[in-house]
Amino acid sequence: MYNMKNYYKEIFKRKSFHFFIDGEPTTEEDVKQINEFIKTVEPLYPDIKTEIRIVKEKETTCRRGADYCILFYSEPKEGYLRNIGYIGEQIDLFLASLNIGGLWFGIGKTKEKEIEGLEYVIMIAFKRMPEGSFRKDMFKSKRKPLEEIWAGEEMDITNIVRFTPSACNTQPWFVENKDNTLEVYRYKKPGKRGIMPIDKVMFYNRIDIGIFLFILETCLEEKCVKYQRELLDDLSDAEVEKTLSAKYKM
Numbered sequence: 001m002y003n004m005k006n007y008y009k010e011i012f013k014r015k016s017f018h019f020f021i022d023g024e025p026t027t028e029e030d031v032k033q034i035n036e037f038i039k040t041v042e043p044l045y046p047d048i049k050t051e052i053r054i055v056k057e058k059e060t061t062c063r064r065g066a067d068y069c070i071l072f073y074s075e076p077k078e079g080y081l082r083n084i085g086y087i088g089e090q091i092d093l094f095l096a097s098l099n100i101g102g103l104w105f106g107i108g109k110t111k112e113k114e115i116e117g118l119e120y121v122i123m124i125a126f127k128r129m130p131e132g133s134f135r136k137d138m139f140k141s142k143r144k145p146l147e148e149i150w151a152g153e154e155m156d157i158t159n160i161v162r163f164t165p166s167a168c169n170t171q172p173w174f175v176e177n178k179d180n181t182l183e184v185y186r187y188k189k190p191g192k193r194g195i196m197p198i199d200k201v202m203f204y205n206r207i208d209i210g211i212f213l214f215i216l217e218t219c220l221e222e223k224c225v226k227y228q229r230e231l232l233d234d235l236s237d238a239e240v241e242k243t244l245s246a247k248y249k250m
Contacts, residue, residue, distance in 0.1 A: 004217070007090065010094075011219075051073040066103070072087070072122050074121050078235065082231075101129035152175075157222075157225075161212065188205065220250075
């Protein structure tokens with residue numbers, strides 16, 4: 001059974017393969033293992049219905065040289081985007097453990113936009129890659145500086161969670177450490193979004209917060225930090241700088 005310690009070591013190895021150059025054939029056994037693992041993932045919101053399917057890349061708009069794409073579907077309820085991010089990051093890290101490269105492909109589309117009333121959300125493209133193509137030194141990766149993602153006393157995990165993957169690389173998280181509580185915000189610098197429409201920014205940023213929460217919890221458990229998690233509603237579509245998403249009381 002996979003556990004948080006398994007996930008933790010893969011944080012340092014995984015990388016986003018924007019193109020699957022020099023990849024190796026992904027086998028049927030690989031796909032079988034991934035499907036079996038998908039049955040074991042832990043949701044952030046157990047009451048939200050989801051469906052996860054693996055299809056050939058050619059059945060999607062992804063053209064990055066992957067063999068397959070993992071498609072995530074969900075009923076659209078409060079927290080469903082965070083839930084998909086939380087679930088998907090477990091799969092992302094599991095792929096790395098098999099030497100299978102993954103890519104959160106935010107702009108990808110698929111023909112089946114709905115399955116049994118569940119809406120398509122996002123995909124992860126993947127392909128088996130040579131072991132030497134994964135990260136050797138995560139800390140050389142380009143990420144936001146600590147002061148842009150963390151306020152208050154730093155912890156052993158502070159410089160690890162900074163390397164959380166992001167579906168569209170906006171890295172929209174900010175943590176305030178105060179009164180023995182980590183407050184996690186969905187953060188957006190006012191007026192800054194590039195060419196992406198504001199509704200899409202909000203959409204993918206909520207997925208990213210789910211990814212971040214899973215990485216954060218993995219790191220807390222690795223360091224044997226006990227916590228009580230409180231998830232907060234994130235209903236506002238207003239373009240505000242900080243939206244409180246979760247609290248971790250230690």
